[in-house]
Amino acid sequence: MFKWKVNITSCLLLFSCAVFAQRPEFVLEIKDHLFYPAEIHIPKNKKVKLVIYNYDATPEEFDSFDLNREKVIFPHRKSIIFIGPLPEGRYSFFGEYHPNTAKGVVIVDDTTTVNQPLEESSHVD
Amino acid sequence: MRLFISFILCVISIAKVQADSFVVDKVYHPYVLPNEQEFEWRLFSRQTDEGNKLAQHIAYGFALSERVMFEAYILGERNENDSDDYGLKSYEAEVRWMLTEQGELWADWGALFELEKQHDSNDWEATAALLFEKEIGKTSLTMNFFMVxxxxxxxxxxxxxxxxxxxxxxxxxxxxxxxxLYTGHNYLGIGPAFMGIQRFDRQKQLKWEMGFIVGFNGNNKDNALRVAIEYEF
Structure with missing residues (x-):
């Protein structure tokens, strides 16, 4: 009986750790060579997962010197970028394939709004 | 942090004792971009008490997948001020593998594999390397550990x-x-470097790097200049 209790406690502890280890998720969409939303607020000093859906028929490259990230997002696919932990500030990004239209900014502040986790499929319609 | 510094010092001391040709070259980052193609040119000039040694690399590379990049090199070299000696030295094939997604873990990891053959002899060199990069605010620490x-x-x-x-x-x-900082092949060198990137249309961009590395090998002069230009498209 004691063994069972220990095992259940261990499982709960592991599960709790897994929950705590989940990164806050934020969603960004690419439609008609534009980023939606063009402004994303993320919490300061926290690593976050940016899930980017490309609904266009052409690839796009998320590029940001401020965030030190470069990532190709294939047409009708989603891609994940991890950013942070960052201090408060504005961090601009753009789409390398359409730099004149695809522009946006990550604003790091005290916001705590976190999007719901997304489905696992990497294909988007 | 102490453990980390001890580890680096340990690597430096091991490399210093065991090795014996030149180590100043590119510091590799553990990242690959899909659809990427590149032409690369590198120049090395090593000035010692015996004279000057020049080497050039010309390469073409392309991404094989979202995480793997292949690059083929032709290497030319001129030994110790003998200007007639400049010629093809060897060929090299290189595969760079991005092991982790950038920013996902505490640090980013990659691997590098190279196979080099001398042009005029049956001599070979196989290399495996572990690539490490850690983002610290506005700075990045990159380390490469090679086994040759x-x-x-x-x-x-x-x-x-x-x-x-x-x-x-x-x-x-x-x-x-x-x-x-470079160690290996009985060489320990430290020096400043500058690099940058200029973007053009779409994936077209020009990367440049230049470093001046001073060797700390007793009283002997051993300085190196390295230049690299990469055109990605």
Whole structure:
């Protein structure tokens, strides 16, 4: 009986750790060579997962010197970028394939709004 | 942090004792971009008491997948001020593998594999390297740990270590100053480096790097200049 209790406690502890280890998720969409939303607020000093859906028929490259990230997002696919932990500030990004239209900014502040986790499929319609 | 510094010092001391040709070269980052193609040119000039040694690399590379990049090199070299001696030295094939997603873990990891053959002899060199990069605010610490195995008709079969470190400040895209450290092949060198990137249309961009590395090998002069230009498209 004691063994069972220990095992259940261990499982709960592991599960709790897994929950705590989940990164806050934020969603960004690419439609008609534009980023939606063009402004994303993320919490300061926290690593976050940016899930980017490309609904266009052409690839796009998320590029940001401020965030030190470069990532190709294939047409009708989603891609994940991890950013942070960052201090408060504005961090601009753009789409390398359409730099004149695809522009946006990550604003790091005290916001705590976190999007719901997304489905696992990497294909988007 | 103490453990980390001890580890680096340990790597430096091991490499310094065990190795014996030149180590100043590119510090590799553990990242690959899909659809990427590139042409690359590198120049090395090593000035010692015996004279000047020049080497050039010309390469073409392309991404095989979202995480794997292949690059083929032609290497030319001129030995110790003999200007007639400049010629093709060897060929090299290289595969760079991005092991982790950038920013997902505490640090980013990659692997590098190279196979080099001397042009005019049956001598070979196989290299495996672990690539490490850690983002610290506006700076990036990059480290490469190399294991080099040599064999062939004129080479004594041997295994050697190399270590390269670059601590870069991401000041502007076009200008990023850095400090670089190289050990291996009985060489320990440290010096400043500068690098940058200029973007053009779409994936077209020009990357440049220049470093001046001073050797700390007793009283002997051993300085190196390295230049690299990459055109990605």
């Amino acid at each position: 195995y040599e064999w062939g008709d004129n080479s004594r079969e041997s295994m050697k270590n190399e270590f390269r470190l670059q601590y870069r400040y991401r000041f502007l895209p076009q200008l990023q100053p850095a400090i670089e």
